[in-house]
Every structure is written in C-alpha cells, then in structure tokens.
Amino acid sequence: MSETAPPHGFPDSEFEARTARAQAIVAAHGFDALVVCTPPNVRYFTGFDSQFWESPTRPWFVVVPAEGRPVAVVPEIGAPAFAATWLERVESWPAPRPDDDGTSLLAGVLDALPRRHGRIGFELGREQALRMPVAQFLELRGRLRDLELANGGPCLWEIRMVKTPAETARIRHVCRLASAAFAAVPQLVRIGDSEREACRKLRIKLLRRGADAVPFLPGISGPGGVAQIVCGPSDRMLQEGDILFFDTGATYDGYFCDFDRNYAVGRVDDAAKRAHEAMWRATEAGIAAARPGATAEQVFEAMAPICAAAGSLGNNVGRMGHGLGLQLTEPPSNMPGDATVLQPGMVLTIEPGIEYAPGRMITHEENLAVTEDGAELLTERAPRELPVIG
C-alpha cells in the first residue's frame, strides 16, 4: 500500500460540515428532513461502513433533520455499530420482524419532527433505488397522511455531487493505486490467458496495491475491439490481434475510481490503433473542457466531433462520462441535455467511446476533479499508443 494512503474513516468535523451544508440545501428544496436508506447515503451522513448491506433482509434508515445530527433508525444488530458513530440518537427494533420492520418506529420519529414545509425527502428519484420494500414505503406513506413523502433525489444529488477535499483525497488515492495496477498488466497477463484469469490477476494486483474491494472489474476481449462492454469476463482466451478492455471500479474507504484501459494482444490492425488514438485525443478534449462554469453537455460536445471524425458508427453508452464518488456512477452525465454546471469539487469521468466497425468498440476513460481554475487529473493518463501484451 502506498505510504500516502489517507486514513480510513473521517473525523466528526467532516460529518458536521457535510451535514451543515446538506441542511442548507434541504431547506432550499423545501423539506423538513431527508430519510436515507441506501448504503452510500447512509455512509455519507454517518460514516457507517458495513458489508452487511449485502443482506437484503432488514431495512435501515437515517433521518437527516432540518437541524442537529442525523438520527439512526436501525435493526438491533446494527445498534452497537451506530452507537460508535458521531450520531447521538440511535433507535432500534428487533429485526427481522416481518409485521413491522421499523415502519412504526420510523413513523414515530418522522411524526415528531418540527414541521415547516410538511414534506420529507426520500430516495425516490433518478439514479436511485430505494433500499426498503416498496410495499413498506407505501404503508409508511399511508400512516403519515399529513406529511408528503416526496422525491428527495435532486436534493441528495446536489448534496453529494460536490465532494469535500477529504472525499477527493480517497478518490485520488484509489485512482493512483489502480493506475499502478493497470500499468502492470502487460507483465501480468499473457496470450492464452482467459478473460477470467486475466481479471483474477488484476483483481489480486489491485488488492495488493491497497484497494479495499473491487466491486467492478469487467475484462472483455475481441478481435480489434469489443462487441459490448457490460458482460464479462468470460472463458474466452486472449488471442493475437485482440483488444483487451479492462474497466475498474475499485474502492478505498468506500470511494470508487472508475476508469478503463485497453491493451493490444500481440499485433493488432491499424484500424484499431487509429480508433484508440482518436479516443485518446477525444479524452484530451474532454479533460480540457471540464472546467468550472462549463456544463456537462459542453464536455460531451468537446468530444463528440472527434468521435464522429474517427468514423463512429454509434455509441450505445449514451453519454461520455459521469460523476463518481461513493458510487461507481453518479450524476451528472456528460450528454446532450445535461445542463449541470461544473463546480470545484465535482469529480467526473471523461469517457468517449466509438464503435468504429461493426462489433468493434473502443472506449477510453479518465477521472478528474474540477478545481477553481480547471481540473486535476486523478488517474495516470493512459498511454497514447496501445500497450502490448505478449
């Protein structure tokens, strides 16, 4: 692990600052409180770091009131761990309790909140999936008829879209360790390895470099490019002339990197090399466009003509980069129609891609943090020429 690794966890002052800023945004959105129940939002406000979310059995809730510290409403199994966070009030119930898995307890907490707007924001919006049964949410809504349980999605994304320096430090760290792992790939992976074996080697390298976990590591190959970028690895063996595409979302202290790298397996044809080089240039243009005051749409527009000139047949990704942080992908989206204005503290991927021939896609990706006067590249820039395996 690098000597410069940030510590795991944050001081209370970090959560105080996050919550104070959030409460101003919550008030501006006309909510009396937010209720969060998904791992990244619960962690954002409390520091609760658990792998126990992998079990879908029990819902967990954190209420962010208009003033004061958040309140945990959690299963008994979680009470000792929440008592160790900066929160002062932890309510719990004996879970699982199928008849009432926290519904009445949460309803009581919400009912007792001071009312100004009569609206509570829940994670109901875009790029959000409520982590409680919808049937339970509808029951809760029925019990609290004099409160509006409304879509807190835009409010929450406004809060999380701008990272604190301590958050950016984690993303920078994981970007650096993943960059080092990617640089080692030509020494790690061999012609004849399966995609699965290649991924296993890279996964272990990422862990050895200091990643806490590697939730996202597709490795996909194909002659001169890949036919799709969402499934893989498979048992396909790497062959001369392939492009090997790795994407990675490794985490450190809960924060993701999200960037990809391409490798030539032996000799690849010139068309693949040209497409790769064009995507490298498109990435340069995207990085240059990512400045405070620009919109996410403008970042897209800086890259799109270079992709078109490179003979793009299309790009089924639908965008050319996005936010990242506690999640692999977060708003905004670098795409037409996304008018989000970039601000210092936002962390983005720059991700142009093309299908330059039928079934042959090439995609590039880097991560950056928007600064006061431009952007800081968090990843080690991909080489302009394809690195070669074998």
Place this chain on the structure above:
Amino acid sequence: MSETAPPHGFPDSEFEARTARAQAIVAAHGFDALVVCTPPNVRYFTGFDSQFWESPTRPWFVVVPAEGRPVAVVPEIGAPAFAATWLERVESWPAPRPDDDGTSLLAGVLDALPRRHGRIGFELGREQALRMPVAQFLELRGRLRDLELANGGPCLWEIRMVKTPAETARIRHVCRLASAAFAAVPQLVRIGDSEREACRKLRIKLLRRGADAVPFLPGISGPGGVAQIVCGPSDRMLQEGDILFFDTGATYDGYFCDFDRNYAVGRVDDAAKRAHEAMWRATEAGIAAARPGATAEQVFEAMAPICAAAGSLGNNVGRMGHGLGLQLTEPPSNMPGDATVLQPGMVLTIEPGIEYAPGRMITHEENLAVTEDGAELLTERAPRELPVIG
C-alpha cells in the same frame, strides 16, 4: 481452482425448466406476468451476468409472461449482451433518457400481454428493493390504471427458494473453496496483523482458490469475542487473547456461500472456548433439525435451548440462519414465526450465536442443502476446538 469446478453459465434447458416451474407458481399467485429489475432475479431468468449493475443510472427490466420466454426491456448498452442469452425478444431504448428511461417501452410491453387476472407482480415485498426509481414505478402505475402492479415478492421467493441441482452445484463449489481458504487462515494470519490486512490475505486466498468475487468479507476481532458483527475490518491489530471472526460471502457463477469461522489469537480464556464449543453443538443440532417437512422455526428451536444453556445474554441477529443462493441471504429465516416448510432443494445457513458476556459475541455458521431424506452439508464442518493463530 478445483478440477471439479462447474462451468460458468447454464444451458438453455436450465432456463426453460426454471421458467416453466416459475410460470406455474405465477399462475397460482394470480398474476399475468412478473416484472423483475434486480440483478439476482434478472440473472435467474435470463443468465445475464454483468457487473454493470454497479452503476445505478439505468433501470433494466425483464418481463416473465404467463407463457413463453421472458422478454428483456433494457438500455441500448445492454442489447448486444441480452441478444446472446436464451431470450428471443429484446426491446431497448437509448439510455440514459431522463424523460422516459424505459417507462413507455415497458408500459407498451405490459399493456400488450394477454390478460386473465389483470395483475402484474413486481419486486415490492420483504427482502426486496426495487431497482428502479420509485418515482418511475409510480408513474408506470399511473399509466397502466387498468392493471394492478402488485407485490410479487412472495411469488418470487417461492420460485427461488428451491434450488435446481445446477444451482446447488455452484453453491457447493463455492462452499468448498471457501472452506479450503478458511483452513489456511492459521498459516496466513499473524498476531499483529490488522483486521484489514487479515481480510486482504483471506480475500486473495479466496480468489486464488477460484472464487469469482468476494462481495462480503467482514473480519472482526475482540478480546474473547466480538462486540458486533456488522462492521469491519478496521485497523485494529490482532492481540493475544482475541477471537478473530471471519464471515464470508464469496461467489462462483453468481452463487454465494455464507458462513463464518472463529480463530483464537494465541491463548484465549476458557469462557470463550466454552462459548465456542456450545455454538458448535448448537450448530450440530441445527443441522440435524434441517430435514424436509420441518419448519424454519423448528430449526431455530433445535438450537435455542443450547444457546440459552450456554448463558446467552441475547442475540441481536434476530434469527439463526436463513436461505442463500444468488443472494447472501434469502428467505426463509430460522426464527420464531417462520412456518416455511423445508423442501428438498432448499439451501440454508445454520447460524447460532450468543453474547456470552457483555460485548463478547460468538457466532457459528454452516451451509447445507435439504435433500429427500435429510441434509447435505456443503461446507467443511468447523473444528470443534478453536483453531489457533500465532
């Protein structure tokens, strides 16, 4: 990797059999179709194996009609991969499309289904979190006023609770490789290692043994037992007298194991040894009770008196085991009130635990498959005496 590893992926006949059985259950529940949008249910019916779920941006849908093959309604980025599954019909839209991220396309597919009951089952129930924005679900419901979008949770769990032999083969395989990794811990981990370093070593060992991924690997330590079992690892260093507790949900071909192991760090006191031995005996009783015809509650009742006799101060887990498969935890729950009758093909954890002194918890866990005449233990049984590190 073991030479006996099952292949990755299933033949079409597996999905045909799953779907035929599911459709009978769907009809019995009075639904015209199910709509699934979460990774395990989409994978169950289609074989779609992707890490791309890590991005929350785009919703994905699979419709399981009353007859015939499921229909995919997915973002364009996923169309090539779905075209390679056993499905015949793949509908897609250019996503992300904030105004209409699949809503109208899905509504059209559902509206055209043959109607008998006028009800469609969605993942709205217990131990389910709908993986689409709730605001989008409510909009869809508004558009389809003559259809009831109802809670398909009990129906889906009835389908998935009984595993096919091919599913059990994957769980057996990952249980065996994780058992081998656990057996190596006394050689891997040292006094003075941090919990985090111990977890990193075990994670790499699991990958080397053939796990595809390790989504769940808490490692927690404490003098004579652990104070909680949901958060960890931390930077705490292992000390003489500690119990080191590892739990793991590693996966192979999408299927989880979920079992734990305890280790003595140097010499631990007799009370910890006695509690460990009592939990070993409680596990024996739980395994013996897990037979076809018994209820999940009866499995609990077989273990509870042994925990009480060992001086249990309580158990904030709320149950003593549960189902597992494509998810780390699935129904049923071995707890009072769960009258689920065990059937051949169900795969369960047997998981007694006690707090034998304040802040000192000890938990055991094994995995088994219910058979025609009893149960097959899938894990290598934990040693009756605590294995020792250092």
